Amino acid sequence: MRSAPLLLVLCACVTVRAPSTERVEVTPARLARGAYLATAVTECVGCHSPRDWSFSLAPVRAGTEGSGGEASDARMKFPGSVVPSNITGDGETGVGNASDGELRRAMQEGIGLDGRVMAWDRYAQMTTEDLGAIYEYLRSLPPLPGPPAK
Numbered sequence: 731m732r733s734a735p736l737l738l739v740l741c742a743c744v745t746v747r748a749p750s751t752e753r754v755e756v757t758p759a760r761l762a763r764g765a766y767l768a769t770a771v772t773e774c775v776g777c778h779s780p781r782d783w784s785f786s787l788a789p790v791r792a793g794t795e796g797s798g799g800e801a802s803d804a805r806m807k808f809p810g811s812v813v814p815s816n817i818t819g820d821g822e823t824g825v826g827n828a829s830d831g832e833l834r835r836a837m838q839e840g841i842g843l844d845g846r847v848m849a850w851d852r853y854a855q856m857t858t859e860d861l862g863a864i865y866e867y868l869r870s871l872p873p874l875p876g877p878p879a880k
């Protein structure tokens with residue numbers, strides 16, 4: 731009987747809150763900032779895209795930006811296997827149907843991410859404005875099929 735209150739407290743702690751319904755407005759300035767942040771600062775596109783290994787430094791394959799990256803697995807002596815998912819605007823396998831709130835929850839709280847390869851905790855301190863700009867940019871990418879989020 732004494733453990734009942736403790737159990738209630740534990741249950742309350744592991745409850746996952748619903749994603750917010752807030753959405754940033756799409757503007758050309760936000761798209762430009764999102765492109766800059768996602769490609770030059772946070773490396774979203776660098777990880778979440780196929781690479782062209784026939785060039786020095788294996789750049790992202792032009793025209794495939796955000797469609798899913800290369801697996802980290804035993805070939806790289808990585809324990810297990812994680813694949814950066816499709817983050818283009820594709821509604822089926824990408825983030826086209828994900829709300830700002832769901833994407834922000836993944837980035838700020840790691841909910842939905844099952845591995846530690848994507849260091850979401852480094853992005854958790856980003857502002858709602860910057861994360862919103864990144865999502866608007868990702869949704870604007872040509873919708874390509876690719877590995878879906880798990």
Ligand code: HEC
Binds near residue numbers: 768775777836841
């Ligand atoms: C170091 C590589 C890397 C970087 C950089 C990276 N990701 Fe990821 N991301 C991953 C991997 C790997 C997964 C697959 C989930 C997992 O196991 O962590 C993933 C999963 C996701 C998912 C799916 C979440 C879900 O619900 O499963 C989204 C959305 C996402 N990333 C967005 C982003 C955004 C936005 C950025 C930039 C701010 C970013 N990623 C930067 C590697 C990366």
